[in-house]
Structure formats: structure tokens, C-alpha cells
Amino acid sequence: MALQLEALSKSYGTVEVLRPIDLEIKDGEFLTLLGPSGSGKTTILRMIGGFTQPSGGRILLDGQDLARVPTNKRPFNTVFQDYALFPHMSVAKNVGYGLSIRRMPKDEIARAVQEALDTVGLGSFHDRSPAELSGGQRQRVALARAIVCRPRIVLLDEPLSALDAALRRQMQGFLKDLQRQIGTTFLFVTHDQQEALTMSDRMVVMNVGSVEQIGSPKDIYYRPRTRFVASFIGDNNLCEADIDADGRLVTPMGATARPDGVEAAPRRVLMAVRPELISLSPRDNALETEAEVLSVEFAGAGSDMTLRLPGIETPFTARITSEPGQTPPAPGARQSIWIRRDDIAVVEKAAEQAP
Amino acid sequence: MTSRTSRLLLFALAASVPLLLVVLPIGNFFVMSFWRVSDNVIVPDATLANYAGFLENDAYWRTFLFTIGLCAAVAGIGIAIGYPVSYFIWRLRGRIKYLLLLLLILPLFMSYIVKIYTMRSILGLNGFLNKFLVFTGILDQPSTLFLYNRTAILITMATILLPFVILPIFLTLERIPKSLTQASADLGAGAGTTFWRVVLPLSLPGTAAGALFTFVLALGDYITPQMVGGPNGFTFGRVIWSQFGLAYNWPFGAALAVIMFLFALAVIGLAAFMAARQR
Numbered sequence: 001m002a003l004q005l006e007a008l009s010k011s012y013g014t015v016e017v018l019r020p021i022d023l024e025i026k027d028g029e030f031l032t033l034l035g036p037s038g039s040g041k042t043t044i045l046r047m048i049g050g051f052t053q054p055s056g057g058r059i060l061l062d063g064q065d066l067a068r069v070p071t072n073k074r075p076f077n078t079v080f081q082d083y084a085l086f087p088h089m090s091v092a093k094n095v096g097y098g099l100s101i102r103r104m105p106k107d108e109i110a111r112a113v114q115e116a117l118d119t120v121g122l123g124s125f126h127d128r129s130p131a132e133l134s135g136g137q138r139q140r141v142a143l144a145r146a147i148v149c150r151p152r153i154v155l156l157d158e159p160l161s162a163l164d165a166a167l168r169r170q171m172q173g174f175l176k177d178l179q180r181q182i183g184t185t186f187l188f189v190t191h192d193q194q195e196a197l198t199m200s201d202r203m204v205v206m207n208v209g210s211v212e213q214i215g216s217p218k219d220i221y222y223r224p225r226t227r228f229v230a231s232f233i234g235d236n237n238l239c240e241a242d243i244d245a246d247g248r249l250v251t252p253m254g255a256t257a258r259p260d261g262v263e264a265a266p267r268r269v270l271m272a273v274r275p276e277l278i279s280l281s282p283r284d285n286a287l288e289t290e291a292e293v294l295s296v297e298f299a300g301a302g303s304d305m306t307l308r309l310p311g312i313e314t315p316f317t318a319r320i321t322s323e324p325g326q327t328p329p330a331p332g333a334r335q336s337i338w339i340r341r342d343d344i345a346v347v348e349k350a351a352e353q354a355p
Numbered sequence: 356m357t358s359r360t361s362r363l364l365l366f367a368l369a370a371s372v373p374l375l376l377v378v379l380p381i382g383n384f385f386v387m388s389f390w391r392v393s394d395n396v397i398v399p400d401a402t403l404a405n406y407a408g409f410l411e412n413d414a415y416w417r418t419f420l421f422t423i424g425l426c427a428a429v430a431g432i433g434i435a436i437g438y439p440v441s442y443f444i445w446r447l448r449g450r451i452k453y454l455l456l457l458l459l460i461l462p463l464f465m466s467y468i469v470k471i472y473t474m475r476s477i478l479g480l481n482g483f484l485n486k487f488l489v490f491t492g493i494l495d496q497p498s499t500l501f502l503y504n505r506t507a508i509l510i511t512m513a514t515i516l517l518p519f520v521i522l523p524i525f526l527t528l529e530r531i532p533k534s535l536t537q538a539s540a541d542l543g544a545g546a547g548t549t550f551w552r553v554v555l556p557l558s559l560p561g562t563a564a565g566a567l568f569t570f571v572l573a574l575g576d577y578i579t580p581q582m583v584g585g586p587n588g589f590t591f592g593r594v595i596w597s598q599f600g601l602a603y604n605w606p607f608g609a610a611l612a613v614i615m616f617l618f619a620l621a622v623i624g625l626a627a628f629m630a631a632r633q634r
Contacts, residue, residue, distance in 0.1 A: 051537055071540040078541045084534035088556045097552075098542035149542065 002027040008057035019210040034196040035206035077146035078155040085130040092126035098149040116148040230272040237316040241271040252311030253287040270347040277343040278318035286338040296328040388610035405610035422591035426573040430566040432513040437520030445528040460518040503585025520565035527561025
């Protein structure tokens, strides 16, 4: 147990930007807050950093309330969205800023700065001015500056959003490796689900000021619990289904035993199926149905097939692997599909509370 | 008309305004500074006598040096008052911030003469300042120290020119991203350290600009010294004015004006050079 948020909330006047949230951030984990803009994810980060005052609830570090601890006394360091490098200082002065405030001897600062710059791969950049650096390099300097003071938690506020796609990918891997290497807790805020899935140990999916789901990337991806999570993360096919009195899952494609971990109480639910989990060949323990092909779109690595399923209003998308010689079914053709029971995610309708 | 000639025409049109309104009058002065006056008639000549006259008569360059010192003091007082004021306005939040700023630069929209008379009525023997000091018991009786002397020039100029200090300083402060002061706090710095190590260095350009504005404006001001300076408050601006208005020695006045102009240029050039080196 490192950092605990207890019923932490934030309102501006009558506008509630963050509903009371409980969250535990474990030592050494890479935790991501994922959500669209206005979901409250950055507000949480800023309250932990001490830049924004909470309206309610508590932030506890090892059981100690941080309410009266100002930003400069909190053992956290932030990587800001715009990097916030001091333009009038060299790279080395930027990185050593926090250490010099702690009155560390000059030679020790120099050593620590060198080590931090080496860690981020900018070992020979001391005397450069931030203006002379590329976006990716500034990012690394900001990172070095944040880790050099050995904070308990590194807070990262959408640090990759200003980078182009290729560099972003590269930085994602780099950040993850760095976090593993130094073992420091990273709290990462992003609106990019791909980024969150790639990097996180655990992720918190947020929407309009409240937490939708907390779990590992695999959990979140394959076992979404709310409609928002099912549709926000990756692509999903959604339709209504029921749990009947016998505890079976009744879908428009037929009934099957309910997937593991789903409650038995009879009710109306939503089922979600990932496009890549719809199979065109027979599978065990699967629902089978004959669909009508509406269109096929070639997309390089795979093809997206739009299918009309009997009894389901919204067409489903199936992602099938493309092969050079293969001719995909023409629009209008009938196509049998299989969906494994375990590949169906059951989303509670009750969990999708209206905001 | 080809695009080349039309572009030339456009350039000529654009260049003609500063040429006619700035370069020509200054050039006129420069040329006139080599002329001389004989029997109240200006004679076109090519003499350095006017410049020699300035250097030979120590009353002139003493006044010149005194004026430079005075204007430097005006700029210094301006910064000493203007910087803290700008800083505290900058730290305010919401509408009050811009309201206060507007209030402080409001005198810029007022007539110069009105401002000087206002200052006179504040600094005079029956003025607000004396009444206040007597009322609070700091002085036993009204003092004549505040008007018709050098102190009066200093106080009046510093007050009137204050908006020219506050505005550029406030603008550089506004340009400092919030994330920088937050990053400083995030890295462990208290408010004081953040000020000394982040805010102050980043607001130096605006501070220098404010000081420079004030200095150069004070240098050229001859009305304020005339109105509040009394017999002791003889500044270089007044000397120049007297050459035109009283002595009717325009060439000599022109030479003195050229000297002051070159000095102001040198100060601005030096400031620009230092700013460029810092970067």
C-alpha cells in the first residue's frame, strides 16, 4: 500500500468534475488513468501533485494525510504535458534543479545528473539549451528531471500527446522499460487507449468524472464491465442478451452456458464480442449462426467484414486475417460464423448509470 | 505594370512615411548642428564649433551628466516600485487583476500637462503629501522639499512614467507559462526560490525594456523639469529648449540635441547587445 485515494472529489462551484473516487496505487506499479477529455483523470493527477485542492476526500501516502503538505514537500515529481523545462537553464541545470534545492553538494549533483541523463539516453546533452532540443529530447530531459530526485511516484500528464506517431511508439516502449528498470511507481494520464493498453500494469478507465472500471489491460480489453468501457477501448460488437432463470446466457444466436464470473441472477444484459474473436470456421463451445455479408473492407493486415446477424439490429464487424490469394465473400453472400462462449463479454446494464 | 515595379512602388510608399517623418527631421537637425549663428541669423556652414562649445563649457556637460544620473535614478525608482507592483498584480486571479492593471495604466490616456499640475498640487506646500505627513505626525510643518527642486523632478518623472515600467514587466510575467512555476514547486522549491531562480530571470527582458523606456523618455523630457524643477532643476532638456526658445541659437541647440540623441541610441544599442548575448 503506497498511495490511497479515499472518496477524493473535485467540484468547481456546482460543477462536479470528479465524483468521489477510491483508488489504491501500489508501490512500483505502472498505473494509467485513461479517459476522454473531461473525464477527471488530469484532475486526479493534479490533486496528487498538490496543484489543485480537493473538494472532498483524502490522499494518503503510507497512511499519512497529504492535505496540509504543499506541492514542494510532496515526494512526487511530475512530467508536464508541455514538459515545462526552464528555458533559461541548460539541460544539466534543469535536471539538477531539484537536487540543488535540496542543497546537495555540487559534485554529487553532477554525478546524479549524469546518471539520469545516461538513463534517458542523453548523456552528452548537458550544455544544450532546451530550445535546441527536439520534442522527443525535451520529453527525455523532463523525464530525467522527474526521476533524478528519486520520487516515490512519477506523475505523467499526457507527456506523449505532443509527439508524432512513430516517436510516440518508441517513447511508450522506452517509458515502460525505464519504469521497470528503476522500479518507481508511475502514474500515467492519457486519452490514448492504445498507449494505456501497451504500457500499464493496471489501468483506471474514467468517464465524465467517475471511474468506469479498474483492472489489468487484458481484463479491461476482454472483460469490460460497462458499455462505455466496451465501446471506448478498441472495437466491439454490442447487442442485448439475457441471463435466464436457469442462469444461461440467452443471445439472439442461441443460448449457452454463461461465461465465468458472471452472476446467475436473471436479468437483461449486454453482450460484447471483439471483431477479431468472430471466427469463420467451426470452434468448440461456440455459438453458431448464419450471417449475411454486407461489405468487406481490405485494411492491410486484416479485412473488416460487416455482417448482418439474424435478430440483431446493428451489424457486427468481424476482423479476419487477409491472405494474398484469398477471395473474400462477396456482399450478399451467406456466411457461417462462430463465437466462442468464453469470448463473449457480459456487460451489466445496471452498471451503465446515466451521468 | 510588372510585379517588380509595383513592389518597388509599394516599398517606396511604405518607406516614405518613416523617411519623411523621422529620418528627414533628424537629418535636418544633424546638418544644422554644423551651422552657426551670426548676428541672429543662421548661417549654413561646416563648423564643429557647436560641439567644441559643448565640450569646453563644463556647465553644459555637468548638466548633461547630472541629467543622465537623474534619468537613471528615475528608471531605478521606476523598477523598484514598478516591479513589485507588476508582480503582485500578476499573482492576482480573475477580473481584479486586469482591472488593477487598467487602473495603473489609465494615466497614459491623460494629458501630460494635467498630470504635471496634479503632481504639483500633490507635492506643493499645501499639497496632499504635506497635509498627509503633517496629519500623521511625521512632519511638524509642511515641507518645501517636495517642489521646485531636483527631488521634485525625480518624484514627478518616476510617478508619471510608472506605467511604462509596469506594462512591459507585467507582459513578460504573463508570458511565463504557469507550468514553469508549478514545475519549480514540484521539484521542491518554495515560493521565494521559485521567484529568484525562475520568475525573476525570465522577467528580466521586460524589466530591462521598462527601465530603458523610462530612461529614454525621462532624458527627453524638458517640461517636467521646467514645471516642478525650479531654478536648481536645470536638466539637459531644458538647456536644449533654451537654445531654441531663449537664446535663438538653433545650430547649438541642434548640436546638443544630436549629442543626447546619440547617447540614447548608444544606451539602447548596448541594451540590445546585452540581450542578444544572453540568449
